[in-house]
Every structure is written in C-alpha cells, then in structure tokens.
Amino acid sequence: MALNLIINTSNPPLGALLAAEHVKSSVPVSVEEGKDNRLHVSDAIEFNDANSISRYLARVAPALGLYGANMMEQTEVDHWLEFSARHLCGQPGLTEALGNLDKVLSLRTFLVGHAVTLADLSVWAALKGHEEWSSQGKSFSHINRWFSFLSSQVAFSAVSNKYTAKKPSANKSSSSEK
Amino acid sequence: SSLSSQTLSSTTLKCTTDLDTLLGKDRGALRDIVINANPAQPPLTLLVLHSLLCQRYRVLSTVHVHSSVASVLPQLLSCLGPRHVDSYARHLFQLGFTLIWKDVPKLQMKFSIRDMCPIEGEANVARFLFKLLAPHPSDPALATLVDSWVDTAFFQLAEGSAKEHTAVLRALNSALGRNPWVAGPEFSLADIACYCCILRSGLASSAPANVQRWLKSCENLGHFSPAKVVVQ
Numbered sequence: 001m002a003l004n005l006i007i008n009t010s011n012p013p014l015g016a017l018l019a020a021e022h023v024k025s026s027v028p029v030s031v032e033e034g035k036d037n038r039l040h041v042s043d044a045i046e047f048n049d050a051n052s053i054s055r056y057l058a059r060v061a062p063a064l065g066l067y068g069a070n071m072m073e074q075t076e077v078d079h080w081l082e083f084s085a086r087h088l089c090g091q092p093g094l095t096e097a098l099g100n101l102d103k104v105l106s107l108r109t110f111l112v113g114h115a116v117t118l119a120d121l122s123v124w125a126a127l128k129g130h131e132e133w134s135s136q137g138k139s140f141s142h143i144n145r146w147f148s149f150l151s152s153q154v155a156f157s158a159v160s161n162k163y164t165a166k167k168p169s170a171n172k173s174s175s176s177e178k
Numbered sequence: 179s180s181l182s183s184q185t186l187s188s189t190t191l192k193c194t195t196d197l198d199t200l201l202g203k204d205r206g207a208l209r210d211i212v213i214n215a216n217p218a219q220p221p222l223t224l225l226v227l228h229s230l231l232c233q234r235y236r237v238l239s240t241v242h243v244h245s246s247v248a249s250v251l252p253q254l255l256s257c258l259g260p261r262h263v264d265s266y267a268r269h270l271f272q273l274g275f276t277l278i279w280k281d282v283p284k285l286q287m288k289f290s291i292r293d294m295c296p297i298e299g300e301a302n303v304a305r306f307l308f309k310l311l312a313p314h315p316s317d318p319a320l321a322t323l324v325d326s327w328v329d330t331a332f333f334q335l336a337e338g339s340a341k342e343h344t345a346v347l348r349a350l351n352s353a354l355g356r357n358p359w360v361a362g363p364e365f366s367l368a369d370i371a372c373y374c375c376i377l378r379s380g381l382a383s384s385a386p387a388n389v390q391r392w393l394k395s396c397e398n399l400g401h402f403s404p405a406k407v408v409v410q
Contacts, residue, residue, distance in 0.1 A: 041319050044356070052326040059318035071200050071309055076295060078302040086299075086333075104295055 003027065003041070003060075005053065006034035012163045013037045014125035015084070016053035019118065021155040023061035050125070051081045054118050066118050076112040080119035088126035094133070098140050105142040109149070116150070124150050128164060197235070197272055200310060210274035213303060214286045217250045217279045221300045222374035222405035224285075225257050227307040228275055229404045232259070234311060238271035244280035253408055254279060273310075301332040301371065308367040315366070324361045327368035335375035347385055354388035358395065369396060374405050 005020055007013060016037070020029040039053045040046045047053045058066035068074040087097040101123070104111070111119040127133040127147060137144055150156050201209060215221050231237050239258035243250055258277060268274075287297040287306065297303055305328065315321045330349075334342045350372060353360055360368040373396045376382055382393055396402060 045319050045323060047322060047326060049326070049329070051329065052322055055325055056318055056322040059321055071306070072289075072291065072294060074309075075297055075302060075306040078305050079295065079297045079299065082299045082302055082329075 003029045003039060003057075005029050005031045005039050007031060007037050007163075008035060009033050009163070011037075013050035013053065014129050014159060014163060015050045015118075015122040016057070017159045017163055018121040018125055018155060019054040019057040019066065021159050022064060022066060022116075022121070023057050026061045026063065027057070029057070049085075051085055051122065054081070054122060058118050065113075065115055066121070068117050069113050069115075073113045073117070077117050077119045080111055081122050084122040084126040088123065088130060090130075092132075094130065094136055098136060098143060102140040102142045105146045109146070111146075116153075120146075120150060124156065128160065197310070209272070210276065210290060211307075212274075212276045212278065212288045214244070214278050214280040214282045214288070215300075216282050216285070217247055217254055219285075220254060220257070220408045221285055221303070222378055222408060223300060223304045223370050224277075224307065225404040225408060226370055226374065226401055227304060227311070228258055230311055230401060231273065231275065231307065235272045236270060237273045237275050238268060240274070240276045242276065242278045244278050246281035247279050250279050253410070257404065257408055299332070301328050304328065304367060304371060308370070312366075315362075315364070320362055324366045324368045327360050328371045331368070331371035331375040335372065335381065336378055343379065343381055347381065347389060350392075351386040351388045354392045359392070365399070370401070373402060377402075377405060377409055 003020075005016065007017065016039070017031070020031065023029065036048065037050065037053070038046050038048045039056060041056065047056055055067070058064070068077045083097070083101075088094065091097070110116055111123060124147065127137070127143075137147070151160065197209065213221070213224065215224070228237070228239065232239070241255055241258050243255070258275065284298045285300045285303060287303045297306065305325070315324065330346055334346045338346070350360065357363060359365050360372050369392075373393065376385065376389075376393070382390075385393065
C-alpha cells in the first residue's frame with residue numbers, strides 16, 4: 001500500500017515530510033504538490049494537519065519507535081507535538097519557549113528517550129521553518145547542539161535540501177522554479 | 179539478589195496488574211499522578227476520566243489548593259468525590275490522583291520520574307489517562323482519527339472562534355451521520371473530548387441534529403456527571 005502525501009510547497013509540513021522520510025523503507029509514501037497539505041488514507045479518512053499525518057506515519061511503522069518506546073514516552077511525544085504546534089509554529093516571540101526547550105535539552109541527546117522520535121521531528125521542523133530561529137538560535141547552546149546534530153542526519157538533511165532550499169530568491173531564474 | 183527475583187516475577191507471574199504492563203514495574207509504594215490545573219478552566223475531561231479510573235482501579239484521590247489561588251468554588255474542591263476514610267493506608271491503593279488548583283497558564287501533569295518532563299495540556303493528560311482504561315485502537319488510522327478529534331475539540335471547540343465552532347460542529351455532524359460515535363463504531367477518547375469541550379463552550383443547544391442525538395447517547399452512558407456538576 002503506497003500512501004500519497006499532498007503538500008503545499010509554499011508552506012510544506014516539514015514534520016510530516018520528516019516522518020515520511022523516516023518510514024519510507026517500510027512504508028512507501030509518494031509526495032505530490034497540491035493546494036492543501038493532506039495525507040489520503042482511505043475513502044473515509046484523510047489527515048490534514050502535520051501532527052496527525054506524523055502520528056499516522058509513526059503508527060504504520062511501529063518498529064521504528066517514532067512514537068516512543070513505552071506509554072510514558074508516548075505521553076512525552078504527545079507533549080512535544082502540541083508544544084511545537086502551539087508554542088513554536090507561526091508564533092511570534094519565541095524567547096520563552098526556546099528558554100524552556102534549552103533547559104530540557106541541557107542533558108539530553110534526544111527530546112524523548114534514547115532515540116529519535118516524533119518529538120524531535122516536530123520541534124526541529126518548527127524551528128527550521130521559523131524565521132526567528134536563525135537570528136535567535138545562537139543564544140541557546142543546548143538547542144543548537146541538538147539542532148545541528150539532527151541536521152547532520154540523513155533524513156533531516158534530505159528534507160531540508162528538498163523542501164527548504166526553495167526559498168524564493170532573486171538569484172534563481174523564474175524558469176527553473178517552475 | 180533483588181534484581182533476579184524481579185526479573186523472575188515479571189516473567190513467570192501471570193497475575194501482574196495492568197498498571198505494571200502499562201507504566202512499567204512499580205518501584206515506589208504508589209504510582210502518583212499529580213496535576214496542576216487552573217480553577218478558571220476546570221479540566222472536565224480529566225474529571226470524567228478520573229471517575230472512570232475509580233471504577234477500574236483503587237484510586238487515592240486528593241484535591242489541594244495552591245497559595246497562588248485565592249479561593250475555589252466548593253464544587254471544585256469536591257470534584258474528585260468524597261475524601262477516603264482509609265487514606266492513611268496508602269498501600270491499599272493502586273494509583274494516586276492528586277489535583278492541585280493552581281494559577282498555571284496551562285494544565286500540567288507531573289510524575290516523580292527522573293528525566294521525565296512535565297506533560298502540558300489537558301489533551302495530552304487525557305490521552306495518558308485514557309490509555310490506563312483502554313488500549314489505543316490497534317488500527318493506525320482509527321488511533322490517529324481519535325487523536326485528531328481530540329486536538330480539534332481542544333483547539334477549535336474549546337478555544338476557537340464562533341466561525342470555527344460552526345465548522346467543527348458541521349464536521350462532527352457529518353461524522354456522526356456515518357457512525358454512532360465520533361471516531362467510528364466504538365466509544366473513545368474522541369467522544370469524551372468533544373462532549374466536554376461542547377459542554378465547556380455552551381454549544382449543546384445550537385448543535386445540529388446528529389450531534390444532539392449523540393450528546394444524548396453520551397449522557398445515557400452516565401460517565402459525564404462529574405463534568406456537568408462543575409460546569410453548573
């Protein structure tokens with residue numbers, strides 16, 4: 001069963017794309033451009049927001065442990081999914097949220113447990129897509145360490161090369177964009 | 179040694195309680211769930227889930243008022259039911275449930291587990307508590323549908339604009355035209371979240387026909403009285 005993820009390239013759901021990139025060896029996901037972000041699952045069910053799409057992809061590939069290794073970790077993953085959607089994505093004034101995040105990351109390699117989870121994916125994606133991150137990021141050393149560590153991983157660099165390099169810029173001819 | 183006897187008991191004893199499987203082997207005397215909630219926004223879903231937990235487990239329930247809060251309504255002090263007579267004997271209980279009315283911007287749940295960050299948001303605490311009652315649907319689409327409705331309930335029904343309320347009630351109406359419950363044939367956390375958020379926003383009377391019918395089915399279950407008492 002191949003899943004079809006439709007994305008709006010002007011506002012790509014990076015967290016969902018990261019989840020798709022992680023699960024692709026066990027569950028193929030084709031990505032297409034369209035008007036609204038959505039993952040078509042069946043005639044009756046489709047998911048439109050990045051968190052639901054990520055949750056679904058994590059659940060169809062349970063062996064990867066993207067939703068955490070046990071119930072406590074699942075609960076922590078839920079916490080960070082909401083944190084990234086409510087406190088980071090599109091929110092002005094990141095300082096307080098970044099302060100909290102920096103504290104949590106001070107003694108950790110991953111946000112939850114001992115491996116990469118949806119928590120890392122969604123928070124990384126929210127920062128990557130946030131315009132304040134590049135200017136504010138420097139003052140938060142723990143987030144920076146965690147952010148660059150993840151950025152160097154294959155799935156993260158693949159998504160960031162494919163979907164975030166496309167910022168509308170003057171030095172690219174419009175013909176190559178289309 | 180204690181380590182080997184622990185390993186032995188967890189592999190050979192079939193009678194370990196569900197809580198051991200769900201939360202990992204208990205090392206302390208009591209599993210304590212501590213929730214800080216703002217009395218300006220009583221967590222209706224958690225009150226409902228608490229009463230369901232009490233039907234399933236022996237729960238030691240306690241309500242406190244933090245000094246950041248001047249006073250709370252009497253129904254918020256008694257929202258977890260009457261005080262246990264034998265609350266001194268903590269070993270008789272399987273689960274501790276402590277609700278602290280506190281001036282917090284967002285509801286928090288804390289565990290005495292090292293390395294675990296406080297869990298914020300009523301939706302996430304509700305997800306956790308519901309898992310102590312029933313497993314998540316094993317079908318990934320159904321499980322995610324439940325999560326998606328829980329988010330919709332908390333972010334659009336409880337907090338959203340009038341326009342969002344109308345849009346969600348319409349979507350809910352069409353979902354409930356296809357199925358008896360919000361996320362399909364089974365009663366789930368999606369029903370608890372949507373019911374409580376409709377109750378909190380006072381949207382019941384303006385809800386369309388299928389939603390009205392479903393609200394009645396929910397009331398017939400008898401699970402929601404702890405939430406209704408607090409809203410009155």
